[in-house]
Amino acid sequence: MSHVLAAVAWPYANGPRHIGHVSGFGVPSDVFARYMRMAGHDVLMVSGTDEHGTPIQVQADADGVTPRELADRYNRVIVEDLHGLGLSYDLFTRTTTRNHYAVVQELFEGMYRNGYIVPKTTMGAISPSTGRTLPDRYIEGTCPICGYDSARGDQCDNCGNQLDPIDLIDPKSRINGETPKFVETEHFFLDLPALADVLRQWLDTREGWRPNVLRFSRNLLDDLQPRAITRDLEWGVPIPLDGWRDRPDKRIYVWFDAVIGYLSASIEWARRSGDPEAWRRWWSADGEGKDARSYYFMGKDNIVFHSVIWPALLSGYSGEGSRDGEPGELGQLNLPTEVVSSEYLTMEGRKFSSSRKVVIYVRDFLERYDADALRYFIAAAGPESNDTDFTWAEFLRRNNDELVAGWGNLVNRCVSMAAKNFGAIPSIDPAGLTEADEALLATARAGFDTVGDLIGRHRQKQAIGEAMKVVAEANRYLSEQAPWKLKDEADKPRMGTILHVALQVISDANTLLTPFLPHSAQQVHELLGRTGVHAPMPVIEQVDDLDGGPSYPVLTGDYTVGARWESVPLEAGTPLAAPKPVFRKLDPSIVDEELARLAG
Numbered sequence: 296m297s298h299v300l301a302a303v304a305w306p307y308a309n310g311p312r313h314i315g316h317v318s319g320f321g322v323p324s325d326v327f328a329r330y331m332r333m334a335g336h337d338v339l340m341v342s343g344t345d346e347h348g349t350p351i352q353v354q355a356d357a358d359g360v361t362p363r364e365l366a367d368r369y370n371r372v373i374v375e376d377l378h379g380l381g382l383s384y385d386l387f388t389r390t391t392t393r394n395h396y397a398v399v400q401e402l403f404e405g406m407y408r409n410g411y412i413v414p415k416t417t418m419g420a421i422s423p424s425t426g427r428t429l430p431d432r433y434i435e436g437t438c439p440i441c442g443y444d445s446a447r448g449d450q451c452d453n454c455g456n457q458l459d460p461i462d463l464i465d466p467k468s469r470i471n472g473e474t475p476k477f478v479e480t481e482h483f484f485l486d487l488p489a490l491a492d493v494l495r496q497w498l499d500t501r502e503g504w505r506p507n508v509l510r511f512s513r514n515l516l517d518d519l520q521p522r523a524i525t526r527d528l529e530w531g532v533p534i535p536l537d538g539w540r541d542r543p544d545k546r547i548y549v550w551f552d553a554v555i556g557y558l559s560a561s562i563e564w565a566r567r568s569g570d571p572e573a574w575r576r577w578w579s580a581d582g583e584g585k586d587a588r589s590y591y592f593m594g595k596d597n598i599v600f601h602s603v604i605w606p607a608l609l610s611g612y613s614g615e616g617s618r619d620g621e622p623g624e625l626g627q628l629n630l631p632t633e634v635v636s637s638e639y640l641t642m643e644g645r646k647f648s649s650s651r652k653v654v655i656y657v658r659d660f661l662e663r664y665d666a667d668a669l670r671y672f673i674a675a676a677g678p679e680s681n682d683t684d685f686t687w688a689e690f691l692r693r694n695n696d697e698l699v700a701g702w703g704n705l706v707n708r709c710v711s712m713a714a715k716n717f718g719a720i721p722s723i724d725p726a727g728l729t730e731a732d733e734a735l736l737a738t739a740r741a742g743f744d745t746v747g748d749l750i751g752r753h754r755q756k757q758a759i760g761e762a763m764k765v766v767a768e769a770n771r772y773l774s775e776q777a778p779w780k781l782k783d784e785a786d787k788p789r790m791g792t793i794l795h796v797a798l799q800v801i802s803d804a805n806t807l808l809t810p811f812l813p814h815s816a817q818q819v820h821e822l823l824g825r826t827g828v829h830a831p832m833p834v835i836e837q838v839d840d841l842d843g844g845p846s847y848p849v850l851t852g853d854y855t856v857g858a859r860w861e862s863v864p865l866e867a868g869t870p871l872a873a874p875k876p877v878f879r880k881l882d883p884s885i886v887d888e889e890l891a892r893l894a895g
């Protein structure tokens with residue numbers, strides 16, 4: 296057993312999340328965490344909503360609410376959506392807690408003391424009418440390199456070059472069209488070049504990463520520049536230095552604070568657990584957490600923050616860059632074991648876009664379909680290692696042909712037949728098992744190693760494929776053995792044996808599918824006459840801020856209960872009732888209905 300941190304990307308709280316967001320990291324991280332717990336590891340799975348930064352400020356202004364009110368609204372929506380999907384967070388919190396502010400400031404101070412955060416004078420754009428800083432992405436103008444007339448302040452989408460807003464020809468504010476003014480402004484920078492060597496050494500020791508992630512991360516190290524970590528903005532974590540702390544117009548940059556959320560959420564979880572130091576078992580590099588492993592789940596656009604920036608912060612805080620230094624009061628902290636990045640999901644051939652209505656929000660999806668139907672699609676056909684297209688036709692096919700006809704039907708037929716003919720799990724004929732019986736049981740048992748190993752290596756598509764192979768084998772076995780033909784009283788012991796074998800394999804396949812399909816796994820568990828929790832579910836709790844801030848909802852749960860990653864022998868004689876279908880067959884008309892909704 297070991298300590299395993301599942302660190303899941305933080306959704307930005309400026310709107311509801313669509314299925315593309317949860318496909319990339321939400322569901323895959325839950326599958327991984329559930330499997331690791333079932334395999335006996337001590338898992339801590341944390342995340343929360345990312346609530347600072349200019350986009351939320353801008354949208355709050357447009358909606359006539361405060362940024363906090365806007366963040367409150369979408370934090371709740373996102374918490375409810377993730378709950379609906381059954382994502383088993385130990386703690387899903389948010390970045391506006393006082394605990395988070397304190398941890399962010401502690402990291403800032405520690406890095407500053409060690410010399411990895413340095414002040415620098417730069418030219419910043421402000422809006423002449425409001426006096427407020429205009430972030431790069433809210434400035435638009437003509438690209439000085441290729442002449443494209445809608446280049447953004449940070450990047451030209453036409454030629455792909457990185458830009459500085461001051462270089463744009465004829466810059467304009469995208470908020471109100473006015474011409475920005477450029478003024479001298481002081482900011483703090485993360486001295487990434489001083490951390491490049493330690494990052495390179497660390498990357499050289501990484502094993503098992505997806506090759507594209509490792510290659511991309513190494514390339515970033517070749518051209519590391521100091522990076523601004525503060526902005527002229529009112530909405531964010533205050534800068535914890537004398538002369539800055541009380542300034543209302545300077546804040547820590549949102550990406551710097553959000554990435555520290557993995558640590559602050561772990562600390563919050565520990566404080567809520569009654570053992571405030573418990574987080575160290577997953578984080579402490581020189582203490583009880585030194586053998587812990589940490590896995591970070593995100594979409595590919597976020598790799599840089601997890602494979603370069605976050606390890607740089609941790610190394611700087613621990614005093615491990617070229618300027619040396621001492622660890623702060625949290626001690627030396629573990630760097631990521633693995634950065635697990637997914638590719639993009641598109642929808643009917645197009646990029647998801649809330650503004651162009653190429654979207655289906657998690658909430659709307661769950662109103663019309665079951666969570667496990669989506670979880671199945673994501674696991675079997677999601678963007679694990681390639682950009683992948685979600686189509687309603689393919690969703691329908693996978694739901695009806697694979698989930699309903701393949702798996703649900705197997706469960707239903709076997710439980711019905713056993714309930715009707717025996718009223719209970721039948722016993723095995725004293726004459727014993729045939730070769731075919733033994734072979735099927737062995738196939739199912741072998742699945743625990745195969746499927747477990749694949750999930751552990753983040754090959755979930757292959758893993759669920761292997762689990763569904765067990766289901767296919769069981770269906771073939773059933774057709775070949777045809778227990779429904781054994782109607783004579785003399786044949787009944789053999790019928791019982793076949794059904795016992797089939798139900799045992801259903802029980803095993805159900806355990807193999809539990810990390811992917813926790814809701815239906817609980818139902819199948821109960822259909823087999825068992826009681827108690829098989830697949831634990833998260834709960835939403837309204838909690839008080841630990842340090843006196845406003846209360847907020849969190850996702851949490853008791854995941855110490857539930858099935859282990861092993862075959863559990865059925866007990867003959869366990870009563871069985873006639874089953875209800877586990878999955879819903881969808882009418883083919885949903886495809887046209889959904890496409891009509893998309894066309895709007």
Ligand SMILES: [Zn+2]
Nearest residue numbers: 438441451454
């Ligand atoms: Zn350009």
